[in-house]
Amino acid sequence: MTSKDNSKAALIDSLNGLLADSFALYLKTKNFHWHVRGPQFHDLHLLFDTHATEVFGLTDLIAERVRKLGGTTMTSIGSIAAKTTIRNEDDARLDAMAMVKQLFEDNTAFVATLKSVKELAGEAGDNATDGIIDDWTDQAEQRAWFLREIMA
Numbered sequence: 848m849t850s851k852d853n854s855k856a857a858l859i860d861s862l863n864g865l866l867a868d869s870f871a872l873y874l875k876t877k878n879f880h881w882h883v884r885g886p887q888f889h890d891l892h893l894l895f896d897t898h899a900t901e902v903f904g905l906t907d908l909i910a911e912r913v914r915k916l917g918g919t920t921m922t923s924i925g926s927i928a929a930k931t932t933i934r935n936e937d938d939a940r941l942d943a944m945a946m947v948k949q950l951f952e953d954n955t956a957f958v959a960t961l962k963s964v965k966e967l968a969g970e971a972g973d974n975a976t977d978g979i980i981d982d983w984t985d986q987a988e989q990r991a992w993f994l995r996e997i998m999a
């Protein structure tokens with residue numbers, strides 16, 4: 848393999864990680880949309896839905912970047928579970944502020960992942976991925992900002 852092939856393979860792998868994280872973060876955010884309770888129910892129920900929709904919107908774009916690069920991508924819940932770095936949260940009675948804190952941390956980690964994918968896109972000379980990631984990063988930083996301000 849040439850170094851060009853190596854950097855493309857590394858980019859594909861990082862995009863697949865980002866995709867697995869997007870699916871897992873989508874489901875976790877929906878989980879909190881469904882299970883949140885307490886005085887801030889209305890606001891958080893709506894905010895979590897907005898965030899979940901935004902994250903889900905990334906999935907098709909990421910998967911198709913992988914295909915355009917000639918790679919293969921997620922095929923099943925099992926393949927997502929094997930690849931994601933997002934921690935499961937199966938406590939349906941979790942406190943509302945603990946939900947906000949977890950999503951803040953997950954979205955902050957997601958920003959860091961986006962930055963590392965961008966770096967690999969640069970190394971692989973993939974300017975389409977390099978460019979589109981800036982919007983995804985701004986969206987993730989906005990989610991993190993909203994969640995951070997709720998905890999203030």
Ligand SMILES: [Fe+2]
Nearest residue numbers: 880881892896
């Ligand atoms: Fe809903």
